[in-house]
Amino acid sequence: MAVTFLGVRHHSPACARLVADTIRSLRPAYVLVEGPAEMNHRMDELLLEHELPIAVYTSYRDSERRHGSWTPLCDYSPEWTALVAGRDVGAELRFIDLPAWHPALAGVRNRYADAEARYTEVTGRLCRTFDVDNVDALWDHLFEIEPAGGLAERLATYFDLVRGDTPAGPDDTAREAYMARWVRAAVADAGDRPVVVVTGGFHRPALVRLAGQGDRDWPEVPRPPVDAVVGSYLVPYSFRRLDAFDGYQSGMPSPGYYQRLWESGPAEAARGLTEAVTARLRARRQPVSTADLIAARATADGLASLRGHPHPARVDVLDGLASALVGEAIETPLPWAARGPLRAGSHPVIVEMVAALSGDRVGRLHPSTPLPPLVHAVLAVLGDPGEERLDLGSDAGRERSRLLHRLRVLRIPGVVRTSGPRPAGDAELTERWTLTEADDRLPALIEAGGYGVDPQEAAAAALAERIPGAGLDELAEVLFDTALCGIGDLTGQVLDDLTRAVEAAADLGELGRVLAVALAMWRHDDLFRTSGGATVGTVVRAATRRALWLAEGVRGGPAPADLRRVGAMTAVRDALRHAGASLGLDTPAALGVADRLAARRDAPPDLRGAALGLGWSLRGTAAADPARAVRGAFVPESAGDWLTGLFALAREEVLHTSGMLELLDDLVGEMTDHDFLVALPALRQAFGFFPPRERHLIATRLVERRTGGASGWDLMRLDAAPELVAAGRALDERVEAALRREGLITP
Template sequence: MPERYYGIRHHGPGSARAVLRALEEQRPDILLVEGPPEADELIEWVADDRLQPPVALLGYAADNPRRAAFWPFAVFSPEWQAIRWAVANGVPVRFFDLPFAYRATSRKRQAEPESPDPDAADRSGGTDGTDGPGGADRTRPGASGPAPDEAGQPESAPGPETSRPGTGGIDPDPDEPPASGSTTDAPGVEAPGFGESGDDDGPMPGPPAPELRPVDPIGELAAAAGYDDPERWWEDVVEHRQAPAFEAIEEAMTEVRAGALEDPYDLVREAHMRTVLRQERRNHKEIAVVCGAWHVPALSAKVTAAHDAALLKGVKRRGKVRFTWVPWTYGRLASWQGYGAGVDSPGWYHHLFTTTDEVVPRWLVGAAGVLRAEGVDTSSAHVIEATRLAEALAAMRGRPLAGLAEVTDAAGAVLCEGDDLRLQLIGRRLVVGERLGEVPDGVPTVPLARDLEARQRAARLKPSALDRDLDLDLRKDTDLARSHLLHQLRCLEVPWGEPAERRGSTGTFREEWSLRWQPEFSIRLVEASGYGTTVVGAATAQVSTAAAKATTLAEVTALLETCLLADLPGARPAVLRALDARAAEDADVTHLMAAIPALARTVRYGDVRRSDVAAVAAVVRGLLARIYAALPPAASALSDEAAADLRDHIDAVHGAVALLGDETEGTRWLDTLVALTTRDDLHGLLAGRLTRLLHDAGRLSTGDASRRLSRALTAGVPAATGAAWVEGFLAGGGLLLMHDEALLQLVDNWLAAIPPDAFTEVLPLLRRTFGTFATGERRGIGERIAGGGATRTTTAVLDHETARLALPTLSALLGRRIE
C-alpha cells in the first residue's frame, strides 16, 4: 500500500511522539492531515517560531463571519507536530477533509438520507471523483488539525456531551457519531448563528443510517482491559508507551466501528478523504495520513471510486470562506469548556510532551510554585515527600508510571494538606493551564484585527488568558489611551475589559478594569470589520447605527455617554440628532428624567477626558427646562408603585444637577421641588423625600422639617401615610436622627402611639426604612433612646407575665440561663 495511516487522538502527547517517530521511519513524499483544505496556504506559518501554540485556525464565511469554526492546536497535538516535521523536512502538506465551504452556510441534515445510487457516478461521468470535491474544482487553501471547535452554542448544537459518555474526553476522534445517534453539521460546538440562514440547498446526501447500537469506543476498550477509568487506560497504553501502536489502534477501531451507529455526515467526509487519496497515489509513492483514529478503518477499506462519487453527488460549495491563525487558550481546549475534541488536562499533557525526564518531580515542583505564589508555605521537603507518595501509589495500583491521578492525590495529601481549594487552584493553573498562544505579524487577517494589534502595542497592553486587574489614571496619556481602546472594543462587543468597582479613591480621573482575552473575540473582530477597518472607525459606525435604531431616550443618552468614554467624536453628531428626535417625541417626564444622569456625567467628566461637551451641556439645559415644567402635574394622584418610581427619578436628577455644578440650574431645580411640596395630593413618600432633600440643601431649617414631620405623624393622619412619609424622609440614612433630638423624639413618640392593629399594617414599611440604616446608625439611635435621649410622652407598661414566656427561648439563644 502506498500510504500509511496514523490514527491519533486529537491533542494526545503520546500520539504526537509516536507520529514523529513513524514519520522519521517512513520519510513520506507527502503528508495528508485531517483538516479544512481552504487553510493550506497558512501551513507555511507553522515554520515561523513566532507562531506559538496554543493557536487555532479560524474559518468563517466571507459573507457572514458569524458562521465560523475553530481548529485548535496545542504543542502536543499530533497534527501540529506532524506539520512541523513536514515543513522542516521539505515534505508537501495538504489538508484533506471535506472543505469547510461545503457547510459554511447551512447545517441542516437529515437523519436518514436516501440510499446512494452506485451507478450515479458513471452517469455523471466521474468514477474517480475528479469532478467532485477535491477534484478538478478543488481549492488548495488550508491546513487542518483536530476537529473544529465552533464558537458559541445555539440550542440545536451539541454541547460538552459530544464526547462519549464515560470517556473523560478520551475520544480517538470526537468526529465519531454522537452517542445519542443524532447527526450534526460538524463536530464540536457551533458558531453563533450557524445554520440560521434560510439559504439551504437541501440535506447532505449519504447512506441510510443503520439500526446499530451507539458505542463508546474508548470506554469499551478500557473496560475490556479491566479499567474503569478510560483516561487512565489511555495513559497506560499510549502515553507511557515508547513504541507506536498505530496498527493496534486501527484494529481496535475496526472492531468498534463494526457495531457502531454511523453518522451520515462522517461517511460523506470519509468519501471525500478517499477521493483525495486516490488523486495523491498517482503522484506520490509514500503517503502519510494523519487523522482521527475513528476514520482509519474507513480510509483503509477497499471502496470503489463510484461508491464515493455517489456519496458526494450533490455536495457543493455554499459560499466563499476565509481562514486565518488566531491565539487559543488551554482553558478553552479543555473538554469541560464545551469543546468536543478537547482534553480534560491540557496543562498536564503539555508537561508530558515537553518534559523528557523526572516527569513527576518536575510537575510537583510546578505545583509547589503555584501554591507559593498564593502565599502558601511549601518547602522542598513537601515536594520530595509528594513524589515518593505518587510513585508508591502508582506501584500499589499496578500502573507502569505515576499518572495524573497519582500526582493529584499526592499533591492533595502533602502539598495541599487536604485543602480542596488549594487543589482546585493547582487544577486551574497547572492541570488545565492558562497559556495563551501567539500569532506573528503578517498572518493574513482582517484590517480591523491588524489595527487592534497596533493599538495594543502602542498602549502597551498585551492580551492574556489570565485575569488581570488594571488601574488607570486618566490624567496620564497612556492610561487615557488604554481607557479609550477598552471602551471602543466594548462598542464592538469585544469585552476584553470589564469595568470594575473603584476601590479606595473616588476621583473622576480613575478607572479600574478586569482584563481577560477570549479566543471568541477573534470572530467578533471579523464580524465588526464590516463597520470599518480601524477600531475607531468601526466603533464610530457601530454607535451611529445603534443611535439610528434606538427607540427610547435612555438608549440614546447611554450612547452619548459611550461617545465620551470611548472618544468617538465622529459618532456624536448622529447621536445628538437622535437625541433631539427622541426628546421631541417623548412627553413622559420620567423618560426625560432617566436621560439626565448619563448626560450630566458626560458634561461633568468631559474635562477629565479632554472632550468638548458644550453641545451636550446645551441638550441637558433643554431637557431640564422641560422637566421643571412637566414634573409638578406628573406628581399628583400617584399609586405606591408610581410614587416609588418617581422618587427614584427625582433622586437621580437631584444628584445629576449637583454633579453639573451649575448654580442657576441648581436654584431652578430646588424651586421646582419647593413648588411640589405645596401640593395637597402629593404622595406621602414623595412629600417626605422632598422635605429631606430641601432640608439637606438648606432650603428648609430643622425646625421647618420638624413641623412638617409632626403634621405628617399626627393622630388624624392614617398610619400607612405617616409610615410612607417617614420612609421618604429617612431614606437618606439615620445620621439625622442621631444628631437631631427633636426629630428623634417625634419619630419615637409616633411609633409608640401607633395602635396595635395599624402597627401590623405599617411594620413592613418601617422595617424597610430602618433596615437601610448602617449598623452604626441603628446602634447609635438605640443607645440614644435607651439612654433617655428621646423622652416619650406616653408611658409603656411592661407585662412581666408575657415577658417571662420568652425567657426559655432567650436562654437557649444566649447559651446561659436568663431569669
C-alpha cells in the first residue's frame, strides 16, 4: 500500500494544517511521527488534556557524559496535529526516531531545531531569487501566506531542492536508517490501509528512498547503557523558550504571531500583531497614536502588495510598525532580517515589538501527568512564598539552609539568597532568603529531576558536572557550594582536583579566590561541617606558598590597581594570621617575600603597597621606623594604587599608628595639582577600604589639623559631586597655566 510522506517544517501552521487534513482524509492505519521512540508506551500520557506548549524533556547521565534535550510541541506543531488527528481517526500512533539520549542525538538540545544551517547555500540562493532577507521570510512568502492549494507538492519540491545531493552526516544517517525501519514495518502490518509519515523535510527524501530497502520487522527501541541514569518527563514549556529571538533555533520565530496565524489566518494574525505591539508599548508608556497606527497599517499593506502577498506577512507588519514608531536612526539591523537572539543595542521600541510577537503563553500539564520524584520531594518541604531568616547556629537552620542552597545550585527559580556566609571574611551565623512564586519553577524542577531523586543527590550531580575542565575560579565556587549544600562526598573530589590545580596555578588573582574559600572552610568547619579538615588545610598550605611565589614574580610599572591581585595578598595575610601555627605555614619566609616585594621598584604599585601592608599587619609595625618606610615607598604618580594595596591589608595599622595619617596628609599635600588630579580616582578607591565610621574619624582628624575645629562631616558631605570638584580643579589649573604663559600672573 502507498505511503504518504509529509516533509514539514517544525512549528509551521501551514504544515500543521496540511498534516491534520491529510490524516483525516486518508484515515491511515498508522501515523508515524519523528519523535523519541522511547515515549511510544506513554502516548496516552502525552495526549492528556494539557495546555500547550509542552515538551518531552529527556535527561541522560553516566560516568562520562551528561545530556539534556527537549522535544517541544505547541498547537501548531505538525507533530502534535499528526498525533491528535491520528487518534481521532483511530490510527496507531508511533514515534519513530532514536531516543533523545542516543549518541546520534548527543549534540541536539532541541529535537525540532530545523536544519537550514546544513543547506545554507541553497536557501541563500532562494532568498536572493525571491528577494527576501532570510529563510523565515522566505518560508512565509512561499507557504504561510500563500493559498493552501498544492501545498504538499510545493513542500516536497522545496525540501527536495534544499537537500539535493547533500550527504547526511553519520548521526542523521543513523536516525534515517532507524526511522525507515519503522516505516517498512508499519507498511507491512497495515496491509491495504495507508500509512502517513510525518518528519522534518530534511529527512523526507532519504526516507522515501530507504522505505523499500531492508527488513520489515518492528525495530527495537535502543536501551541505554547499564550504568546510565535516563529519564523522560513532560514539562510545561513557554513561547519565550520557543522563540528564535530568545536563542532557540526552532523552525519559526515569534511563536505568539504564529499562534494567531494558526487560530485565525494571516489577515487576523496581522491585525492581532499590530494590536499586541500597541498594547505592549502603551503599557510601558511609549506614545503610540492613532495616526501612527494608520501609517503602520498603510505601510504594511503597501509592502504586502509590493512583495506579492495576498495578506500582510509578519515582516510586512513589522516593517510597517518600525517605520511608523521609530523616528531616529537605528544602529543595528532589524532583528527579523536575521536569525538568532536580539543584538545588543537594539532600539527599545524594536525590543518591545519582538517581545510582543513572542507572546507570554506558558503551558500547563494535566494534573494526572507523572512527575519525577524530585518534584514531589521539593514541593513537600519548600514552603510558602516569603522572607526567611535562618539561624545557622542551630541544626534546624543549617538543614533548611542546605535545602535552599541545593535548590539554588539546581537553578530553581524563585529561590534567592539575599545575605549569608561568603567565601572571605568572618562567618555569618544568619542567612536570609526570599522565596517567590515562579511560572517556570515546575519545568525547572522536572528538568533538575534528571540529576537525582532528591535535592541532595541532584545537587551533588549538578556540582560534579561543573568540575571537568573547570578553572580555579569555578573550582573554588564548586568547593564553597558543596560546603553550603552539605555534600561531603563531593568535597573530597573537588579538593583533590583543587589541590592539583593550585600547584599548577599561574594567575595570582584566581589563586587568591581559591585560598579565601579554602581558608573560610577551614576556619569555620563548625558552621559548614565539611569533612576532611586536614585536606582543606592542605589546599590552604599549597595555595599560600604558591601565591607568595607568584607574587614575587609579578613585574610591571604603574597601572590601575588589580583588586583580585590585592585580594590574593589579603587571603595570604589571613591564612598566615589565622592558620599559620596550626597548619605549619612559614611566616618568616612570607615576611621575607613581603619585604623584598615592597622594595622592588619594578613591581606594580598595588602589589608593593600590599606587600608593605602584609609585613605591617603581621609584625604590628611596617619597620623600625614606619614613617620612613611609607615616605620612601610613596610615589606621587602611582600613590592611589599603592595606597590601595596598603589599606587593603593594613588599614587598621595605618589608622592607629601615631602620626601616620598626618604623614599621608603631608605627602598628598605635596603633590602637584596635576599629579593629584591624575591620582584622584585611585585615591578614592584606596580610601574606600575604610568603612564609613573610620572615614569619619580620618576626616575629623584632618579637619582638626587643618582648621583647628569644624566637623569631619564637612569633608564627607560635599555639596557637589567629587567628579565635578575634580573637573573644577583641572579647569582652574589650565586657566592658571594660560595666565602664566601670557605673563598676566607671576609664578
